[in-house]
Amino acid sequence: xxxxxxxxxxxxxxxxxxxxxxxxxxxxxxxxxxxxxxxxxxxxxxxxxxxxxxxxxxxxxxxxxxxxxxxxxxxxxxxxxxxxxxxxxxxxxxxxxxxxxxxxxxxxxxxxxxxxxxxxxxxxxxxxxxxxxxxxxxxxxxxxxxxxxxxxxxxxxxxxxxxxxxxxxxxxxxxxxxxxxxxxxxxxxxxxxxxxxxxxxxxxxxxxxxxxxxxxxxxxxxxxxxxxxxxxxxxxxxxxxxxxxxxxxxxxxxxxxxxxxxxxxxxxxxxxxxxxxxxxxxxxxxxxxxxxxxxxxxxxxxxxxxxxxxxxxxxxxxxxxxxxxxxxxxxxxxxxxxxxxxxxxxxxxxxxxxxxxxxxxxxxxxxxxxxxxxxxxxxxxxxxxxxxxxxxxxxxxxxxxxxxxxxxxxxxxxxxxxxxxxxxxxxxxxxxxxxxxxxxxxxxxxxxxxxxxxxxxxxxxxxxxxxxxxxxxxxxxxxxxxxxxxxxxxxxxxxxxxxxxxxxxxxxxxxxxxxxxxxxxxxxxxxxxxxxxxxx
Amino acid sequence: xxxxxxxxxxxxxxxxxxxxxxxxxxxxxxxxxxxxxxxxxxxxxxxxxxxxxxxxxxxxxxxxxxxxxxxxxxxxxxxxxxxxxxxxxxxxxxxxxxxxxxxxxxxxxxxxxxxxxxxxxxxxxxxxxxxxxxxxxxxxxxxxxxxxxxxxxxxxxxxxxxxxxxxxxxxxxxxxxxxxxxxxxxxxxxxxxxxxxxxxxxxxxxxxxxxxxxxxxxxxxxxxxxxxxxxxxxxxxxxxxxxxxxxxxxxxxxxxxxxxxxxxxxxxxxxxxxxxxxxxxxxxxxxxxxxxxxxxxxxxxxxxxxxxxxxxxxxxxxxxxxxxxxxxxxxxxxxxxxxxxxxxxxxxxxxxxxxxxxxxxxxxxxxxxxxxxxxxxxxxxxxxxxxxxxxxxxxxxxxxxxxxxxxxxxxxxxxxxxxxxxxxxxxxxxxxxxxx
Ligand SMILES: [Zn+2]
Numbered sequence: 001x002x003x004x005x006x007x008x009x010x011x012x013x014x015x016x017x018x019x020x021x022x023x024x025x026x027x028x029x030x031x032x033x034x035x036x037x038x039x040x041x042x043x044x045x046x047x048x049x050x051x052x053x054x055x056x057x058x059x060x061x062x063x064x065x066x067x068x069x070x071x072x073x074x075x076x077x078x079x080x081x082x083x084x085x086x087x088x089x090x091x092x093x094x095x096x097x098x099x100x101x102x103x104x105x106x107x108x109x110x111x112x113x114x115x116x117x118x119x120x121x122x123x124x125x126x127x128x129x130x131x132x133x134x135x136x137x138x139x140x141x142x143x144x145x146x147x148x149x150x151x152x153x154x155x156x157x158x159x160x161x162x163x164x165x166x167x168x169x170x171x172x173x174x175x176x177x178x179x180x181x182x183x184x185x186x187x188x189x190x191x192x193x194x195x196x197x198x199x200x201x202x203x204x205x206x207x208x209x210x211x212x213x214x215x216x217x218x219x220x221x222x223x224x225x226x227x228x229x230x231x232x233x234x235x236x237x238x239x240x241x242x243x244x245x246x247x248x249x250x251x252x253x254x255x256x257x258x259x260x261x262x263x264x265x266x267x268x269x270x271x272x273x274x275x276x277x278x279x280x281x282x283x284x285x286x287x288x289x290x291x292x293x294x295x296x297x298x299x300x301x302x303x304x305x306x307x308x309x310x311x312x313x314x315x316x317x318x319x320x321x322x323x324x325x326x327x328x329x330x331x332x333x334x335x336x337x338x339x340x341x342x343x344x345x346x347x348x349x350x351x352x353x354x355x356x357x358x359x360x361x362x363x364x365x366x367x368x369x370x371x372x373x374x375x376x377x378x379x380x381x382x383x384x385x386x387x388x389x390x391x392x393x394x395x396x397x398x399x400x401x402x403x404x405x406x407x408x409x410x411x412x413x414x415x416x417x418x419x420x421x422x423x424x425x426x427x428x429x430x431x432x433x434x435x436x437x438x439x440x441x442x443x444x445x446x447x448x449x450x451x452x453x454x455x456x457x458x459x460x461x462x463x464x465x466x467x468x469x470x471x472x473x474x475x476x477x478x479x480x481x482x483x484x485x486x487x488x489x490x491x492x493x494x495x496x497x498x499x500x501x502x503x504x505x506x507x508x509x510x511x512x513x514x515x516x517x518x519x520x521x522x523x524x525x526x527x528x529x530x531x532x533x534x535x536x
Numbered sequence: 537x538x539x540x541x542x543x544x545x546x547x548x549x550x551x552x553x554x555x556x557x558x559x560x561x562x563x564x565x566x567x568x569x570x571x572x573x574x575x576x577x578x579x580x581x582x583x584x585x586x587x588x589x590x591x592x593x594x595x596x597x598x599x600x601x602x603x604x605x606x607x608x609x610x611x612x613x614x615x616x617x618x619x620x621x622x623x624x625x626x627x628x629x630x631x632x633x634x635x636x637x638x639x640x641x642x643x644x645x646x647x648x649x650x651x652x653x654x655x656x657x658x659x660x661x662x663x664x665x666x667x668x669x670x671x672x673x674x675x676x677x678x679x680x681x682x683x684x685x686x687x688x689x690x691x692x693x694x695x696x697x698x699x700x701x702x703x704x705x706x707x708x709x710x711x712x713x714x715x716x717x718x719x720x721x722x723x724x725x726x727x728x729x730x731x732x733x734x735x736x737x738x739x740x741x742x743x744x745x746x747x748x749x750x751x752x753x754x755x756x757x758x759x760x761x762x763x764x765x766x767x768x769x770x771x772x773x774x775x776x777x778x779x780x781x782x783x784x785x786x787x788x789x790x791x792x793x794x795x796x797x798x799x800x801x802x803x804x805x806x807x808x809x810x811x812x813x814x815x816x817x818x819x820x821x822x823x824x825x826x827x828x829x830x831x832x833x834x835x836x837x838x839x840x841x842x843x844x845x846x847x848x849x850x851x852x853x854x855x856x857x858x859x860x861x862x863x864x865x866x867x868x869x870x871x872x873x874x875x876x877x878x879x880x881x882x883x884x885x886x887x888x889x890x891x892x893x894x895x896x897x898x899x900x901x902x903x904x905x906x907x908x909x910x911x912x913x914x915x916x917x918x919x920x921x922x923x924x925x926x927x928x929x930x931x932x933x934x935x936x937x938x939x940x941x942x943x944x945x946x947x948x949x950x951x952x953x954x955x956x957x958x959x960x961x962x963x964x965x966x967x968x969x970x971x972x
Contacts, residue, residue: 024620028817029714063820079550086599108626170558343754348798351753479564486563490554493603494832501824505857516859527565527842529853530865
């Protein structure tokens with residue numbers, strides 16, 4: 001038989017294109033769809049201060065091929081720039097910083113378009129922001145002029161553009177992502193091991209029939225067949241027996257499950273050459289993980305319970321599909337089947353049959369949801385592929401920034417400061433690392449202090465007192481204020497590069513709508529080499 | 537806390553003004569017993585430092601060190617530039633494809649940053665001896681190979697001479713995979729070493745041969761079959777070259793036909809290449825994070841302007857960017873039975889019914905050993921030697937003998953060497969899993 005197949009016409013081979021080869025290592029992370037999203041993104045950096053962290057961010061976006069990048073920067077290049085910013089050179093001295101940065105960044109990838117401002121045509125940030133080109137994301141670095149910040153904030157509100165603030169001073173840094181509304185992600189890339197959903201407690205007729213056929217005469221199967229029963233089939237078989245002995249109910253408590261596990265383990269044949277059966281080992285190992293009554297995952301629950309801030313939002317593909325999935329869940333008390341079967345010891349043919357049974361059920365569930373979507377006004381044109389993706393990932397869908405701007409930022413900061421203070425008091429007992437909020441607090445008062453101007457630790461603490469009264473007394477805040485004062489607004493290249501890497505990762509996640517971005521502030525402590533994400 | 541303390545500027549004060557404010561003045565966390573601001577800039581300019589790897593991490597490390605005030609940097613890399621490097625290795629351009637990574641990277645940084653000298657070595661780390669490594673103040677590693685890491689780790693630990701302070705060479709090591717990575721500092725013989733931490737990087741479990749040969753279920757099984765079995769049987773080219781598209785194409789085609797035969801879907805050219813070359817996804821952003829975390833430690837080690845990882849406690853930072861951002865910075869404990877830096881023999885669970893061959897094969901798969909060409913000695917007797925050929929031939933008959941027939945007993949110590957770690961003898965203590 002092998003001969004016959006081998007003599008068929010070989011498939012047409014097309015190796016990867018030059019571009020696919022160049023981007024190979026990243027396409028393995030976000031695929032062609034992510035790459036396309038990246039290539040249609042248009043990003044603006046409003047650069048100020050020592051000016052490195054934003055540029056390091058752009059480097060990490062130009063390399064993977066972001067569509068367009070623009071830099072707005074008023075400064076001219078100084079000696080100090082050359083000591084911290086790698087994308088400037090001797091000949092840049094005294095010239096426009098935005099132009100020189102742009103030119104040296106664009107060298108990294110000829111496929112990226114870039115522009116710099118102010119230039120002869122567009123002389124101010126205001127006129128840049130009123131030009132017809134719409135930005136996908138805007139980054140700015142502190143210290144920023146207050147009037148620039150208000151221009152950016154109103155642009156961000158008007159165009160619903162994510163706005164990212166970055167501050168890097170000495171060993172300390174933070175960045176904060178302001179998303180224009182609730183930000184749902186479907187393609188969250190959960191760990192493979194987390195995604196197994198076999199529905200063993202609620203199998204559908206095709207699966208039940210398949211398992212029955214294979215185990216009807218289980219004791220008389222040859223050693224080979226017995227040793228190659230897929231563990232899914234083994235578990236279904238012994239679950240049936242268990243149910244017969246337990247009034248129709250499945251093992252539910254931990255004790256029952258371990259009892260069930262030893263029943264499965266003991267059913268393995270040991271009088272064979274190997275002295276055991278791998279497939280039964282796999283089955284026993286899967287008992288605790290797979291015999292779980294499904295509950296609604298927290299991410300999806302948040303989606304189901306979300307109240308739309310504005311009616312327009314409701315009409316997007318994501319929300320239409322989410323509504324249909326919710327209806328499906330209410331009707332069936334289960335989510336659409338993802339349809340993936342993990343690898344397990346089995347004969348090829350049997351495994352493929354099993355795989356097809358799961359795939360068919362997944363397709364059926366997705367078709368039901370698609371039908372609901374299409375029956376909803378506005379849902380006629382939804383791409384079935386979008387529905388499929390949602391169904392495959394339903395358990396891992398995530399909503400970022402769900403509470404949006406419902407609480408005023410100033411109040412939230414006080415609230416979080418109180419929480420962090422409490423958890424710091426317990427830190428010795430809980431063995432949790434100490435809060436990095438003091439770093440964020442100490443950087444805040446310098447958000448608009450230009451790099452040349454010194455600000456003392458006392459000056460910083462006065463600023464902290466205005467944000468969170470009482471925090472200026474906290475010893476760790478005092479230390480952080482001194483550390484910030486030591487930098488005098490200057491950047492360390494390493495810290496800028498490190499945070500530039502993190503911000504770039506986050507922007508890639510936001511632009512590709514893959515993986516899960518932070519919600520919403522990340523603080524980095526370069527003295528202890530660690531981060532903390534806070535919702536501020 | 538004297539934030540008004542004096543700044544001691546470097547040779548070009550205006551250029552390094554931001555850096556000097558930090559590295560020459562103490563902050564609230566600076567250890568005053570170790571720190572002397574006055575000499576920092578000058579000392580750092582004189583330090584000779586070594587970078588291993590000029591790839592994704594290496595390019596970033598060279599940039600970061602030269603932007604941190606180091607002026608005498610050596611870099612070792614034997615690789616040449618490939619098109620697939622250009623999405624992250626930002627010191628290379630399309631026209632550089634095929635040239636030496638070490639040389640192109642060194643030249644680029646020297647051209648960009650005035651006053652820095654970078655000496656490239658287009659060769660393997662194993663080409664140098666201890667005298668070479670002794671000249672550096674510390675080593676920063678950006679490698680994708682666990683073997684090379686273990687070799688340099690063992691070499692640096694071995695170089696420690698308690699009498700000579702200058703023989704302690706800190707090793708700063710970074711690694712990435714996709715959105716994840718880690719940065720760690722190893723102070724040889726003081727902190728846990730790479731060998732102590734080996735089980736944190738367990739090798740991927742191999743697919744059993746019988747699955748490949750007779751019951752494939754996944755596209756990867758078909759590709760491995762083409763790679764391991766079909767290639768050996770048919771030898772379409774004299775030697776498999778993973779970088780030759782014609783070779784990958786041949787494997788792809790074989791794998792695809794096998795997948796069709798078994799109704800398995802999902803074999804693609806890209807997957808074939810990924811499986812055969814064991815490709816790890818890599819992006820600029822993660823390299824930027826990890827390389828900078830390493831160089832941040834380098835600056836702290838060189839200047840003492842802030843405490844570094846490894847001293848006194850935490851020595852390891854794990855980073856993950858898949859789901860939000862999560863870092864875990866902790867102390868990885870030194871192991872007394874570490875074959876490189878410990879002095880106790882490590883327990884080794886073995887079945888006494890095994891043959892010596894089975895014992896030797898097991899070393900490759902054990903997360904705590906990962907030795908591919910082990911030679912074994914016990915109580916001064918050579919049980920099996922891989923090299924030289926004459927000794928191999930002489931000891932080969934032992935491979936078929938059972939451990940107990942070779943006189944090995946419960947609790948016995950054996951010594952294992954491997955050509956990948958010339959200087960190290962791994963000590964193991966046998967622990968029988970069954971009664972003899
Ligand atoms: Zn060790």
